[in-house]
Amino acid sequence: MALTDRTHEAHSKLNYLQIDMGMAYHQDTITIISKGLEVELVKILTIFTAIEFSCNNFDGPIPEEIGEFTLLYILNLSHNAFTSQIPASLEKLSNLESLDLSSNKLYGNIPIPLADGLIFLSVLNLSFNQLVGQIPIIKQFATFSENSFKGNIRLCGLPLKSQCSHEEPRLSSSTYEEFHRSIIE
Template sequence: MEALPELRVLVLKSNKFDGNMSLPSRSNLPFQKLQVLDISDNEFVGSLPQTYFKNFRAMMDVKENKTDLITSSDDFDFLRYVEMRITLKGLDLLLKRLLKTFTTIDLSSNNFSGSIPDSIGNLNSLRYLNLSHNNLMGHIPASLGNINVLESLDLSWNKLDGGIPSVLTRLTFLADLNLSMNDLVGQIPQSTQFSTFENDSYVGNLRLCGFPLTRKCNEEDGQRMQPEEQDDEDDEYGFIDGFGWRSVVMGYGSGIIVGIGIGCWIIRFGRPRWLVEFFFGVGYTYKKNKKKKKKTRKRATPTQRRS
């Protein structure tokens, strides 16, 4: 398929396709006119297709003036009447037109591994990028800052580490950002655009700090510093987690058994006197001793009674 010179839309999502897309290409210029690549929810493995990222010409340097939208009558019919259902910003949408400036890559929900190649920054006309729910590792490439028209970026549910590149603040068109469920660290870059993203964009990255998260950062090294109230709360939960429910149940059970035993001992022998009188009233010990003396007299032998 990569040799098809007029292929603009390739949607293979929600199947059981597998294989490695990073193998050497058989074409010198694969997918020259491809604008939409959606292979989400499959079983592809290996690293991301870096060769394609370097050659998606229709996702590079696309002009936005109307004269470049239509180059022929055939293009006009295709651009106007094409229908495709794709997921954008978490919503399943049916598109009935394909503008030349519309570009998207969705490789989510596969088994891609390795790092995100810097070559993805070559696609400076890419609008939507979704690499979520894979096994990607390493840092977020700073080259993403070159995609000036990027509107949606989803890298969630991977194993990415390191900090969030400050160059991403250049993406002034970015309306949707999801970096959740990774292992990112350090301070969240601050800009007018980034201030519009809420906690959901960063949840699951326990070592991130700064607005909009409640975790504060040290001004010198950007390390996470917990507020005092948060520290107290963490200590409390740590205390509970450390003991576990089994230990708590065993402690309560042992306490109940010991308490019952002590209670029986107090009732039987009337000691200590002050505790018995506190619970059973003044004179309880005296009455108990009097009953004991009566029982002793009844059990006495006839000889003892005569004497």
């Protein structure tokens, strides 16, 4: 598959998606949302690698196999009904420049390997999900604004205004006494 195999990369440069019918040809066009902007592509290079499946009512988990599409530059799965954690396999998308998973039902923490692996990411939108915990502030993730994370009421840390609580759970007085008694004995 061309999205995973770099050997096809050199052969596809400057070729456009079109059908040659002798004296005439048909040239495909497509409208995608890339980096937050709606863009109509008239001449589509065959090396252009994007998945734009927004607004399709897809549900269930995001397929782990998407992490195998290592030549992806844009991944937009927004405005669906995905109900899973963000797959850690997305960390393998090291060429990714735009990731939009907004307006789904994703839950759990943002995987640290994801923040560590996506070093070319210039657009991130994880807003309006059910994500929890502290936002990893490493590499590219340290550059994103509050808008990238808004609408996740249990998400905390910079750039959000809600700070994470690092307090240890408090023990009841009887548990506290038993704990200290065991140390003395």
